[in-house]
Amino acid sequence: MNVRISRSLGVIAVLYFTANFSAQTKKDTVSKENKIEEIVMIGYGGVKKQNLTSAVSTVKSDAFDDRPIYNVGQALQGQAAGVNVTQASGKPGAGVEVKIRGNNSISSSVSPLYVVDGIQTNDISGINTDDILDMTILKDASSTAIYGINGSSGVVIITTKRGKIGKPQLNFNAYWGFSKTMKNIDVLNQDQYRSLLGDIKLNGGGDYLSTANNPRYAGINTDWTKEVFQTGFDQNYNVNYAFGNENVKAYAALGYQDIDGIIKPSRFQRTSAKVNLDAVILPWLKLNSTVNYFITNLTNTNDNLSTARGGVVLSAFNTPTFLPVYGNQVIMNPSDPEIYDPVTGAIKDGYKPGQYGPNPYQSSWENPVAYQSRKDKTLTQRFLSNLGLEVRLLKDLTWKPSVSFDMIDSRNTKFTDGYQTSYGRSKFGIGSQEFTQFQEYNFENTLNYTLKRSIHDFSLLGGIQINERNFQSKYYGGDNFPNDTFNFSYDLAKNQSYDIRKEILRQVSFFGRALYTLNGKYTVMGVFRQNGNSALASGNKWGFFPGASASWLISKENFLADSKVISELKLRGGWGKTGNASAIPAYSHFNLYNPFWTNGVPVYTVSQYDSGDLAWETTTDSNIGLDLGLLTNRIRFSIDAYQRKTDNLITPFDLGPQKLRIYRNIGSLENKGLELSLNTMNIKNENFTWNTSFNISFTNNKITHLNKELRTIPAANIEGMGTLVRFEEGQPLGMFYGYKTSGVNPNNGDMMYVNANGKVVSYTELKPEDRGYIGNPNPDFTFGFSNNFKYKNWYLDMLITGSVGNDIFNATRFDLEMMNDYKNQSTAVLNRWTTAGQITDVPRANSASAQFISDRFVEDGSYLKLKAVTLGYNFMSPFKGVSKLNVYVTGQNLFTITNYSGMDPEVNAFSPNNGTTGAERAVFGIDYGTYPQVRTFIIGLKANF
Template sequence: MKLNFNQSVKVSLITFLCMISFLTMHSQNTKPITGTVKDSDQIPVPGVNVFVKGTSTGTVTDFDGNYQLDVSNNQKLTFSNLGYKTQTIAVGSKTTINVTLETDTSVLDEVVVVGYGQQKKKEITGAVAQVDNEELSKSATADVASALQGQIAGVNVQASSGEPGAEANIQIRGLTSVFGNNRPLYVVDGIPFEGDPKLSVSEVETIDVLKDAASAAIYGTRGAAGVILITTKKAKKGLMQVNVEGYSGIQSITSGTPLLNREEYLYTKFLTGAALQDTYYGNTWTEVEQNPNAITRDTDLMEVVLNDFALTQNYSVRVAGGKEDLAYNVSANYYDQEGSIINSSFDRLNVRSNTQYTKGKLKIDTGISFRVEHQEFAPWGLLSDAISYNPLRPEVDPDAELVADAGDGNAAAQMSTLGYKLIQQDNLENNYFDGYISATYSLAKNLNLTTRYSGSFNNGTRITINPQFLAYDLDGNEVSNQRSKIKNLSTLTKKNTWENILNYKKTFGNHSINLTGVYSLEKYSYSEFFGEKYDILNNDITVLNGATSDPNAGSGTNQWTQDRESTLIGMLARAQYNYKGKYILSASVRRDGSSRFQQEHWGVFPSFSAGWVVSDENFWEPIKKTFTSFKIRASQGTTGNQGIPDYSYTANIVLDRDYVFGLDGDQNLALGAIQEDFANKNVKWETSVSTNFGVDMGFFRNKLTLSADVYNTDKKDMLFPVLLPPTAGAGQGGDVILNVGDMTNQGLELALGYKSAGKFSWDANITYSRNINEITKMSGTNKLLYFNDSTVSGHTNDSDKVSALAEGYEAGAFFLWQTDGIISNDDELAAYQEIVPTAKIGDLRYIDALTIDTNGDGIPDVGDGEINLEDRQYAGSGTPEFEMGFNFNAFYANFDFSMQWYASYGSEIINGNKALAYKSNTHRDLVYQWSPQNETSHIPVFRNAVHDNLRGATDLWLQDGSFVRLRNIALGYTIPKETTQKMGISKFRIYLSAQNPLTITDYDGYDPEVGNNGLSTRGIDKGTYPVTRLTMLGVQFDF
């Protein structure tokens, strides 16, 4: 059942009332203090925090640098702002206090989360980047990871699809594994999560990304794919603050596959008939002659399948405050998104409470959150159905449970299948609970012990209902080809983590040390159970007992969904040292033990990094005003990957497999079991060794900053599934997992930023990322392995695979038959028929690749005289050569403006939707196919769906996937305080925003962002749920 929003609001309000305590206030004699804050160039500084020292009373300067605050004579005011040194001034008898802020040349001292602690940015020696809530909140998304796209150099974020609730694919510095886990580790408030924690953006304070192995090695086996550290908004002492914000918007799909209308379709049939010598696939009748009613139709199924004005809405409430030893932060968020394809949607309610209690040497932190999600899935392949549906077929009612005129033959069968899909109900509801308690005790001066326990619980229920659907052909015969069915799937996930952290910090003279020791224990379990029955008696009764036939029940059906349990034990020692804050060293070693391996349970993962703040040297002083800061960083670290299926070291026995005994193969049918996946007791860690060199520079008092990193990552002992022959007793497709592959990632990252303060203030940031991936070793003699799911289009018998692992190429590389235009005359035909004797004029001409070496120089110089698998050539991949991001923010008076751009260059896309439309004879291009009257056409003759003209693995469908996209643009206005304060509101902002309003690309499909599963189907656009455009209006209140 879909979550009732009114009930959710009631639950949230009750939660707030239980958690929030009201504070008492004491008053004293005060007087108004006014003043102006300027920088050393006498330019007013807006946004300066002006607070009464030791209290939560304060304000910020306006756009002219002015402020006003009521204080008493015996108090002091503190003035602070990023990039400037904090000043504290006693009030005394003054009524006007003007301040000139001194530029803080150590802007690098801002705090960054690095895992098991924090460091000043100046002391960071690894590749670590941070994004705050202000930037994240500009993206309207249910998946907080999607908001990172273009924000951080080296972090590739690509939408898996535009489906509501879909998670983005994230790769940090390239691909991590071809068979194991590729997802980065998420750590929320110090707690490791299995997969995306699915937080709302409003819950997040900052996101820190550990990109290099030296930084990520502290998480050992789980850090191979990088680490994303999320800090949620924490409790803050002071007056209670209430923040309310929300937006509502409309989504739309902006492009698509051009399809034929009735007249165009009939014309292509005429061209096909001419090409087939005036026959219709060997018959003398035409489609219209068989069904005269078809001529009256002009059906566009896209109008039924697409939802042009899908609504998205998001609402958040946050209350924070505290007094003396106790502080709290409570927030709630509701997100709801309708799908741009019918029968799809997603909504979620998040509630989180963070508290902090301090008493003497003891500090206790707690965090509790619960989340309820409901997701409705569109039927599989619905977009493909709409693409392949020709305009002469009947109109479709998406709610109909009976169709009396479904057509004839194949048309009737397709209509039956389509109607069955359209009334399908497929709903998933997840209930999550996460909580932690952390106690820190000061054992001695500079020595702290922290113990932290966390637990998470997730229960999911997916109910899929395929109601009764009846369809009849022109003669009144029932052609319904699908049985009604109901299936219930329940999953239960549990995880418990216990960590103990001992930390010692000491500064003596010019020396500082920071020693950390960690012992952690994690236990994870997953179980699932399903039940299903067929033949529903009544569509109004949608429970298992409402169906009557073929009951079935069971547990997981493969290695990834089977019931499983795993344990991970980790021990970490880390030492950090710096001298005068300019010579910095860091070293760590982590030892992890995992139950996923039978013999080599334990792995050791060391790291080392060093940094030199050159700009702190005396010889740098003459240029420091211009070249303000300069730091050099270098690091090397080792990480491991244990992200493989549990029990990979054991054999997998599959039941319900039959075999025919007897010499002639037709004597006795026996039911039995086979060993499909063979055991490998020696399976071990995948290991990554990464080296990083970087520099951080600041110019003109750090108004202009530049960071650059180059890196090299060698991945050894990668896990590959090695196919076994049927003679091994494994059946068709049996395999064994072996550590037999190697891979490298090399890259360059740049981040450039500029800030300009003043009455008109603005800032801009540019990121650039380039990663070169290469498979350097594969097992045995098989140096090319195609992915099974990398076919170009469904709904046909075309089984061509296009994406592969190949030694010497990037993972997921395309290998395609190259083409050389259309055979347009007799001379060209005669020459080509020597290679393909069955070819005809109007056919696609394939290139016989150079595969034979005739002179012994090791370089192939001629073809083999036929078109075969050897002729498939490398044709790029769905991975871009480089990516860029550009963020711009501007502020003037009470107006604010922002925009975020993202660019991806060098990827290729195989347009599977176009291939399907060609095969289905529904693409508008086919009007311009080759014919005697159109001899210059580059479009082959449509002969039939499985003709070699329309093979899937050809470059006919290959297109440039490069694009530039305006991800977000927003214009906001903040109502003056003089107006809002009369209403008891400290801030009221209204804004208009658009997401993905503009995309510049040569790709002619739905959307060039085709992530899919991130590897085997990346760049293959076959029925992918397209990314949408969103226009929205939002408001923000602070009380």
């Protein structure tokens, strides 16, 4: 384990010892019975917390409402055991990976199902976290089986704020802040760079030095990081109004968020509107409805790409400093044939006003500011609504019909004009516009029967769900535009292309749950769902997903009922099955054909093979847990152990020279884990309170079976290097695969390697079979640690998150340490081998021995991060009409303890959220020019009227 992190965890342990000691020496006035009566949301209803039989965690809004976040996933980070959240990119609006109990698939989505006020969705990108009241995480299949093929990766039930009976409440929240990079990478200055170019030439490389010494670049010394990185700015405004009486309760909210990123032109803007309404129509009839409307504008900056492919981050480090931002910044010598046409005397492209300076080594590798000029904007509108009734048919029988509708309209526009950049000029302007529309209709009917008689408490739920999802997209692309075109217009392109796609996916489900509690001590629960899905062929469309669980509230037994130490002790266990169909396209069991237009005549060719024998993935989950409360629940401890096995793993393959896609069930995967959480009320008196929360999760996974004809599955192609990740039976997911190094040969400066027989050999002796597993991106454990202090009207909140034992493959170093061409390099290459006998771990310049995927680039990715600190003060009735005014300051990502040499260890270049090519399998822990995390400072206020 990282020594620095070990010491930090030691500090946490000391704090906990102090916390527990304090808790045991203080008296508590909190009612034990009030705690027990707490209601926790589970699928299609709620249950008393004391009667929970499954692994469930709850996150309240006060854990994140003072932080500058834009995504529900960020709000979950570090807050619950077994919930691992990775913000794979610091880019504004970038997706956040949420995994509940690790990865349980190779190619299917492992993101949880979100249930927002009863609306089921996998997309929570537009939801305003200011509207959230609390979130409940269902982690094991005994509770998620009722969601069938949507529940295999866990469920997050989100409850938003609603109107209440009492005085109307008007609230206003706002914050403003700025962001900076957390860490930079030092690159060579001009003297160091020229020395490197000399060594490259000396070792048989190209003569790049003469270009760098060209007089036209005299006096130019561009600091590309200053040109690319800037100070980001955050602003957020929310206003909501709630009122209620015996018959009508309503909540209305309006929000606006604007995040200007640290790398131009990245920007995220969101406007949200929400109305929640609850009404009693008749004594036996209630209505509830939710209406949400979001508009988001996302301006993208290309990252997770090499310099050659337009990656802004890597280009900021790789571009030589002797090159200018604009071409006309060089010495404009009329006798220079590179700048002036020797016949006409006209200035050539690349040096005209407003044109970015061309790269003299290779014109397609442009400077980062030129890459930033490429337009890539996405406008998304979303309407998310739900309408439900609650009809009391009999005293104990309730019927709840509901209908929900989700519509997402999105328009992405890309354009590179034909004047400013070398790439744009080569295409005479190039761009595209893609329109996508997603519509989901969901109809649910449930009957809920409850019976309470003496020591018996029984409830029975039955329901049916009909779901339809429609997706369509229209793509228009083109190049060769008129000279004065600076925005995409399909009609102006001389070379045009277009594509239209439509999909319809339908599901029908029958589900039920029975819950029985005897004497408030013994609880059993059984659930099931029968799922039908149109994506699968006949014979495979239907699946049955059951679950069962039980709990024993031991603390209610006579021998513990009067205990002054143990206030709650519960043992629980469960088993269940869920499914996953997210990797299955709507028409997987058909041969699909694509039309190609030739002179206006369509020619159809096969684009996908029939996957008619495909079945969905099935996850079998077992869980056992213990809940312990001490000293009237001032100390609460929970532990869960689980085992999850996924069968019929799905992955796509591209077959034949035409790379036609087919989907196959290919094997099995197993996850095992242990989760612990501890919550303590350390001190509570009239003036001062201190609460602490700690959670830690241990997870390991293994591919238990792959079909014999497969043996292994490669993934994660690194340009010019090959595939980096390999899936193999008996190995954990996402393992890095390459050669093992044995240092630098002090005689010639070449990297030495270890072959399959354990012998040290030169790179010329390497064979493909000498490759092996060189790194594991799966952490041994992850943790979250928070403290909340209140002194009179002051409060201080702190959140620490961390990951230990995971490796990172720092592919960024390919571009920064290879020393095989004209790109600028990091200062790490100052330690390169230069003379015989030199001892170093950096090979000589232009050494072919360095051009391999190897453990040289594998680093310890363990980290401990001070994720957020908030200091605030509450003014009570400061002005007439203002009941409370809260002013606070927050710092986010204040420091990180890690040995990782990159900009931040919280990365995943191949995250599906990043849109990275090849990110369709469980690939993680790779850094490849990722947009860095940011350190943010904000000041905010909240006013209650």
